[in-house]
Amino acid sequence: MDQRISFITLAVRDLDTTREFYCAGLGWVPELDVPGEVLMIKAGQHLVLSLWNVDEFEAEVGPIVRGPGVVPVTLAHNVHERDEVDAVLSRAAQAGATVHPAESRAWGGYTGYFADPDGFRWEIAWNPGEIGSLVLPDVGGPR
């Protein structure tokens, strides 16, 4: 099995709210938009973020876990410069996200989180290490 992730699917309660946040708020452009069903957004060279109506998700995958606490998954968006972390978190806050301000981390990076309308956590990260370089598109190239 090749080491490849093609889609990341998040089950969402209300696609209109989700579209408002990601498209109007963050400025992302959908690749596919079927109101009430699914919103797909390109998030890498061969990667799509799929925001899927929770009822359809549950019909296919099964009942989701509910209750207090965060989903045990985060999505990270890495940036080239430390200062960009605060700028992106500020943009997310303007779009209505709950923001957990960035902190210097023991491993040498600087990261913070925001929660989307369903509470899914995005980490905005500056990672000056080797793994950090791996995930960054070349400066000057397509970003």
Added chain:
Amino acid sequence: MDQRISFITLAVRDLDTTREFYCAGLGWVPELDVPGEVLMIKAGQHLVLSLWNVDEFEAEVGPIVRGPGVVPVTLAHNVHERDEVDAVLSRAAQAGATVHPAESRAWGGYTGYFADPDGFRWEIAWNPGEIGSLVLPDVGGPR
């Protein structure tokens, strides 16, 4: 904010079990392996799958939701040919995964799921549509 996902992080209970499944079972090669803490695996051109000890995850992100039901997130691995879906699910079953056999879907594709040792759902998908083409590396090129 650029449309980019750099890391997908899953909180896992036991990294040795996780390593056994993804590395010994699926044949994936870690980019970074810190026993008991984190296992990072390249999963796209600028994308890393990070399998992080749940205690460390909770210390940074917060208590996770617990209880019956599946996490409202799936990761898809798309393949070029319909037959490959069953082949990959079979490989995952050999590695110890619980498999939900593939079915033809109303939108024209053929997909099934497996659950990793923590219950995270992977969808193995053949998608003959436009969005399906978008996520597939070129045949003959790096896959």
